[in-house]
Amino acid sequence: MAASSSSLLKPASPIDIFNLPLYEHYLVIDTRPLEDYERGHIATAVSYPHDTAASSRSEEEREASLVAFARDYSSQFYRPENPNPLVLYGDRAESELRHTHWLADKLTLLKNQRSRVSVYSHEVSSVREKEAKESEETFDPFEEFCLTVIDKVKEIWLLDCTYDSFASEYPFLCGRVRFEEMFPLPHQITKNVFMGSRVVPMSSHALSKMGMSHVIISEHQDIDMEELKNVHVLKCPVKDKNDENMLPCWEASCSFIDKAVSENGRVLVFVHGRSRSASVILAYLMKTLEMNFESSWTHLRSKCWHLIDKSLVFEEQLVQWYRELHCLTLTEY
Structure with a gap:
């Protein structure tokens, strides 16, 4: 399949989609057949299926279907909470990919020319002209969709795997999940390691749904340990202080994560807050994966x-620790 000419279109991994996060309501478009979408889809996704008869339809007819989709979407949802990036996914069949790239090209054209997708060649009036008059006119859902793309969308992400592959990795985000059943998610840093925050629920229900098998916390956090009874827990003796010595925590955490990964477990790191959690994950990357700090x-x-402030992740301690781990001098580092 030739690459699309769309300058906005970028490949996105399953981790990229997971980390958006979806519960904040992005515009996610499922291009699979409608019956597949109805059996199950990525949470918050809407259906714009590829037309099996597209090859026999005129460009005007295809554009008319896009206008109908855009109007229907804006009528139901007005505009997504986070319009950027716009996400596309399907099962990556040849006809589906052609449809997806066609859609991405049409949206890019709309963005670049700042004019409506044209159903007829004479219908190319500027959306900005419409916007200037909108106080005098009734709400037009298609115009609202166009303005969202023009003003907000900077990238269009195409999931680089099939829906089934994504669903096997994140079953709790797929199927027939209702928006009200969703909750704030951690950020996935590697295949097995996730970074939590204060908004991510530390309940047995949420941990089970996410497939977490291991959790790293601080001894001093106010967490109901009964909720963690079904996971392996490492408590680090870390206080919420800027001059805290983090080395004992990092050493223990790296060993804990290594063991979890060897068992194909998932580790949620939530040590006080994002900064200390980030420092633990940085330490793991530096020791186990042998990356330097940068x-x-x-x-x-x-x-x-x-989410992360570099000045708060104990950079000086991490750099010194890396030198000691790898027996480097200041010049060598």
């Missing part, structure tokens, strides 16, 4: 770029 930091930021 490489570890870059990897972590790629998974949760807006």
Whole structure:
């Protein structure tokens, strides 16, 4: 399949989609046949299936179907809470990929030309002209959809695996999940390691749904241990202080995570808050995966770029620890 000409279209891994997070309501479009969507789909996704007769339909007819989809979506949902990125996924069959790339190209054209998708060639009036008059006119769901794409969408992500592959990894985000059943999720940093925060529920129900088998917390956190009775727990003697010596916590955590990974377990790291949790994960990347601090930091930021303050992750201690682990001098590092 040739790559799309869409400059907005980017491949996205399952971890990328998991880390959005979906419960904040992104525009996720399922391009599989409608019957497959109705059997199960990624949470919050809407259906815009590829047309098996697309090859025999005119471009105007295909665009008309997109207009109908956009109008129906905006009528029901108004606009997504987080319009960027817009996410597309399917089962990656050849016809489906053609449909997905066609859709991405149409949305990119709308974004770049700042004009409506045209059902007829003469219908290319600027959305901005419509916007200037909108105080005098009634709500137009198609125009609302266009304005959302023009103003908010910066990237279009295409899931780089099939729906079934995604569902096997994150069954709690797939099927017929209702929005009200969802809850804040941790950020997935590696296949087996997740970073928690104060909004992620530490309940037995949530941990079980997410498939967590191991949890790292601080001795001083106010957590109901009864909720953790079905998982392996490591309590680190870490206080919520900026000058805390983190080395004992990192050593214990790395061993704990290594054992969990060897058993194909999932580890949720939640040590007081994001900064200390991030430092534990950085230590794991630096020791077990032999990344230096900058490489570890870059990897972590790629998974949760807006959540971590570099000045709060004990960088100086981590760098010194890395040197000692690998017997490096200051010059060598």
